[in-house]
Amino acid sequence: MRLKRLEIQGFKSFARPVSLDFGQGITAIVGPNGSGKSNISDALRWVMGEQSAKSLRGYKMEDVIFAGSDGKRPLGMAEVQVTLDNSDGFFPLDYAELTVTRRVYRSGDSEFLINKQSCRLRDIHDLFTDTGLGREGYAVIGQGQIDAVLSVRPEDRRVLLEETAGIVKYRQRKEQALRKLEDTSIDLLRVTDILHELESQLGPLEEQAKQARLYLDLAERLQGAELDLYHLTWHGLDQKWVERQERLVSLQASYDGAAEELHSLEEQKLRLDREEQHLEEEIEGHRQDLMDLTEGYNQGVHTIQLYQERLQNHNTRSEQLTGLIRAQEDELERLQSEGSGLKKQFTELLEQIRVQEETIAQAELGVEDLQQRHKKGQMESQGLKDDFFDFMRELTERRNFQRGFGERQSNLESQIAANQDELQRFTESMAVAGKQVRELDEKRLQLADALEALAVREQQTQSELEGAKRNLAQHQSHVRGMQEKLAQVTSRLKTLQEFEEGYAGYAFGVKRIMQHGEMSKLVFGTVADVITVPSGLETAFEVALGAGLQNLITPGEAEAKTLIAWLQKVQGGRVTILPLDTIKGSEFSPDRKNLLNQAGVLGTALDLLTISKQYLPALASLLGRVVITEDLDTALRLKRDLGQFSRIVTRDGSVVFPSGAMTGGSLNNRTSGLL
Structure with missing residues (x-):
């Protein structure tokens, strides 16, 4: 076994990734104070399972994450990988090279990997136990630790010696086995208590078994009774469903009949509306004719009154002219009588003239007087002629006026008679039109009453139809509810039967x-x-x-x-x-x-x-x-x-x-x- 490589990123002062390769022989790391030499040994101890922040010269585990510096922001994770040569089989793993990785985040989460496979911290501890590389190993000795080893108590020095001798693994296994024995003893004690308790419960089991059999018998009888009840309920619901269907068919037929009647009533209403509109148009036409006749009647009455007033004026003027004519006639008779007397006097005068002419010579002195009297008589005769001619001209004019006035009067009288006839006809037409209007009003009132009755009947039919629809909807909803309830009961009964028959959960x-x-x-x-x-x-x-x-x-x-x-x-x-x-x-x-x-x-x-x-x-x-x-x-x-x-x-x-x-x-x- 040999240390081959150490990779550090974000651990303490190593902000950027750093990889250290260790070759054959001894590798020494030198540098000034504060350059991070101790951080390398801390990283090696940390990746091999060290959990004490104090041993890593910190207060908490987050202190090993790079906290930032001038020009560099803090990181959120620290990672260390150590690669070991296992070609000699020093570690009990089938790998020629062993890589152990450890990460820690500022949130407190940690990750442990062996050859990129996730593992537990305990797995790493077990891996390095008895190798001298563990958390209690002697492979890494820091500053001042030799003096600390020499000055510690014998009990603490024994731990180091046991690690050196390679017996820590067996001590840990012994402690683990003792803990398992203690737990097993506690479990055995509990099992013994449970057994004693169960033994005390064996007595009533027979009675409970009897009750169980009785329960099964009663449950079977109950199941039969429930099935009978469900059958009867279903039969009743089926009968109600048939009745509801028949009622639905009846209501549907009533609805269809009412709809047809409503349709016919609507057609009749439309026809009556058209007749009413036609009658209203005729009434409006008659009213217009009546207004025209009334206006013509008023104009005729006004014309008659005007002509009567003119006739009265003409009558008055005619009476005046008649009086004047009588006066002129009297004057003419007087003048005629005077003319006759004058003619007679003139004749007498002519005779006297002839007599006097015969006696002119005898009465020259009386000639001038006679001539004067003759001229005066001629002048008076000429004036009388002129007056007579003027009177005759005026009389002719008056007679012509009287004759034209008579013709105009006869024309006015014939026009008045025609207007009276037209007024009579108009009055008769007005009476006929009024009768027709009254008949039309009566018919309109009858139609309005019929329409109102039809509207009331339509409203009643609509109300009955709505009620029938509501009753039908209620019945359908009730039937659906009963069907759903029946389906639920049937499903629950089937489930319970399957559950009881299969004893699921037992x-x-x-x-x-x-x-x-x-x-x-x-x-x-x-x-x-x-x-x-x-x-x-x-x-x-x-x-x-x-x-x-x-x-x-x-x-x-x-x-x-x-x-x-x-x-x-x-x-x-x-x-x-x-x-x-x-x-x-x-x-x-x-x-x-x-x-x-x-x-x-x-x-x-x-x-x-x-x-x-x-x-x-x-x-x-x-x-x-x-x-x-x-x-x-x-x-x-x-x-x-x-x-x-x-x-x-x-x-x-x-x-x-x-x-x-x-x-x-x-x-x-x-x-x-x-x-």
Whole structure:
């Protein structure tokens, strides 16, 4: 064996990786103080398993990691590898070269490797034991250690001599063997206690076996009754399902009929809406015609009133003209009469003129007067003619006006008569239109009432349909729930049957007996079969009983002997049997039970169980002196006062023993699942 190479990285002052190769002969490392010579020896001791930080000139193991310097940041890991030549087989490994690696991180984690294979620190210690290279070896001697060896006590010097002599390995093996012997002695003592305890429990096993057989019989009868119940329940559910299906078909038919009726009503409603719209359009047209006729009537009435007013004015003017004509006629008659008198006078004058002409000569003096009178008469005659002509012209104009006014009056009267006829026709048309409007209003009201009745009926139909849908959904949900419950019950029943038939979770010997037709008749059942545990205390009782849950209960010792002989014959494993005719158990005295009346103590395990009376001795042998508490504090407090108990078990499965030992922790799964 020879040291070949030492590789250092991040150890103390070696920030960068450093590799030191050691050739044949002696290798000396020299350098000034503080250059790291001692760190090389510390690295060699550390990689070979040194655990004392003080021996490595530090206070804690993290001090061996490079802490940084000027211009260099601290590192998070230190690693040292030592390579040894094993070509001569010095180390008990099939390698010609042996490399030991050790790493440490600032988090405190460490890694150990031998030839790049992960290992334990103990493996490294065992590897270098008796080689002089171990943690207590003499291969590495530091400064001042020779004086320390010479001045130490003989006991400490003996360790060095034993390492030198190569007997440390045997001393360590001796110490390890002594520790194992001590542990084995403790285990044997515990096993002896358990055997004594189990021997005291053999008496009630026969009674428990009887109870187990009774339980199996009752369980079989219960299973048959449950199957009958499930069959009846299934039959009832099947009948209800058929009824619900028939009801569903009926409701679906009603729904389809209602949907068809609703569709027809909707079509009728659309048709009535179209008729109503058409009637409203006709009513609107009649209303427009009525408005036009009303406007024409108003215009005609206004025109008639205007013409009546004009006619009244014309009548007044005609009366005035008639009075004027009468006056002019009277004046004309007067003038005519005066003209007749004048003509007569003129005739007389002409005659007188002729007479006078004959007598002109006789009456020259009266000629001028007569001429003057003649001129004056002519002038008056001419004025009368002019007045007559003016009167005749005015009379002609008045007659023409009267004749035109008469024609206009007759035209107005015919127009008024035509307007009155048109008004009469319009009034009759208005009466007909009003009648039609009233009829249309009545029909519209009837249609509105029919639509309202249809809407109410549609709403009722929709409500009935929604109710039918809800009832159908409820029935379907109920049927699905019953089907799911039936499937769950069937699945659970099948699982329980498979579990009971296969005795899953039981020991091999228990399975062999319970699954054998003849042998199973000798057994009442297991402890787990004959007890009923309160809800929430399953974990506590599984921990309290432990393997006792699989103990078999027989009527007596004869059955137990038969079962044991059969198991030995068929190599069927081992079982614990509780014969009821010989098993005996012990319980707390009344004074001790009074100590259980305190907060946090649920009672004795035997009192909390529900069991048949015939199995009581068997359960008393297992649980007679077992107490169930709420928590560990109550259990520890009760341990100091109670005494003479087998064990105290908490609700979560922690256990306190009379010796002071405690068992507890987390339970990922239930201990056995038999309860």
